[in-house]
Amino acid sequence: MSELKFATRLNSFASGAHLYWPNIQGKPSVLQMIARAGKVNGLTHLDLNYPQHMTSDIPTMRKAIADAGLAVNGMQMRWDAPQFKIGAFTNPDAKIRREAIELTKRGIDAGREFGSRLMTLWMGQDGFDYCFQADYKKMWEDAVSAVREVAEYAPEIDVSIEYKPNEPRAYSIFPNATTCLLAVEEAGCANLGITLDFAHVLFANEVPAFAAAMVARRSRLLGLDLNDGWGKRDDGLMAGSVNPRATLEFLWQMQRDGYQGAYYFDTFPDASGLDPIREAEINIITVKRLLKLSEKLNNNPALEEAISRQDAVASQQIVNDIMLAQ
Numbered sequence: 001m002s003e004l005k006f007a008t009r010l011n012s013f014a015s016g017a018h019l020y021w022p023n024i025q026g027k028p029s030v031l032q033m034i035a036r037a038g039k040v041n042g043l044t045h046l047d048l049n050y051p052q053h054m055t056s057d058i059p060t061m062r063k064a065i066a067d068a069g070l071a072v073n074g075m076q077m078r079w080d081a082p083q084f085k086i087g088a089f090t091n092p093d094a095k096i097r098r099e100a101i102e103l104t105k106r107g108i109d110a111g112r113e114f115g116s117r118l119m120t121l122w123m124g125q126d127g128f129d130y131c132f133q134a135d136y137k138k139m140w141e142d143a144v145s146a147v148r149e150v151a152e153y154a155p156e157i158d159v160s161i162e163y164k165p166n167e168p169r170a171y172s173i174f175p176n177a178t179t180c181l182l183a184v185e186e187a188g189c190a191n192l193g194i195t196l197d198f199a200h201v202l203f204a205n206e207v208p209a210f211a212a213a214m215v216a217r218r219s220r221l222l223g224l225d226l227n228d229g230w231g232k233r234d235d236g237l238m239a240g241s242v243n244p245r246a247t248l249e250f251l252w253q254m255q256r257d258g259y260q261g262a263y264y265f266d267t268f269p270d271a272s273g274l275d276p277i278r279e280a281e282i283n284i285i286t287v288k289r290l291l292k293l294s295e296k297l298n299n300n301p302a303l304e305e306a307i308s309r310q311d312a313v314a315s316q317q318i319v320n321d322i323m324l325a326q
Contacts, residue, residue, distance in 0.1 A: 038068025
């Protein structure tokens with residue numbers, strides 16, 4: 001367990017800022033959030049949003065992260081500028097598409113300076129809202145060709161697509177595991193893979209462990225965003241808080257498939273003013289406990305035999321005895 005990497009969302013540490021910094025005026029700075037993240041027991045890494053978190057020069061940020069006892073797990077692209085509202089990689093304006101691609105390349109360059117070998121692409125602006133709005137084939141080709149160019153720019157860096165059914169667009173160009181796997185196959189780059197966000201997978205009406213198995217079968221699971229939700233939106237609740245059994249199966253499946261990356265918490269304590277330090281610590285404790293439970297599921301002949309028969313009653317009894325032991 002000591003070798004596990006636990007990362008989290010930096011923006012979470014703006015939660016309850018007026019309580020943590022009584023004299024603060026406005027929002028905390030990136031450097032302040034980094035220092036606060038360093039107070040989380042068990043946290044080892046942060047992910048940085050590019051370009052939003054680049055408010056100081058990289059050497060200053062590197063020092064702040066090191067002083068907090070942390071490292072950078074990965075960079076996450078955010079195309080939040082107004083020109084990208086109707087698309088970054090799929091924008092109808094070729095100049096804006098080019099701007100989005102070049103911005104992503106600069107994000108990869110920044111990640112190299114932080115020692116990161118992972119760039120996550122959540123293409124939230126790439127999609128459509130209305131019938132008769134999009135040329136679907138062209139939009140798809142624009143998206144895939146942009147992803148391919150980004151991946152080819154840095155073959156030594158893992159580039160991972162994170163899907164989400166919708167929000168902010170009514171329908172995303174990469175809404176589920178199937179379309180992501182198709183995109184990765186068409187792009188044809190060895191350094192491409194997929195990030196599974198647990199709440200996004202639920203939102204897409206998918207079973208998390210099944211999605212993980214399909215990604216492992218046809219691509220690589222490069223990123224893991226742990227959180228939870230009720231499946232109706234991107235709730236960003238604490239890991240295992242709503243669907244502990246599905247979370248356990250998810251972790252068990254990706255462990256069996258050899259996942260070696262960070263356990264990244266994409267949760268939103270700032271949405272309701274929770275203490276982000278304690279929230280992150282509980283996420284870490286929860287996942288460590290679930291990983292220990294998943295070890296008990298490994299090399300379990302009775303469970304393997306029940307699954308081979310698709311005997312749900314027997315398998316639930318076995319899992320109950322492990323999860324609900326008194």
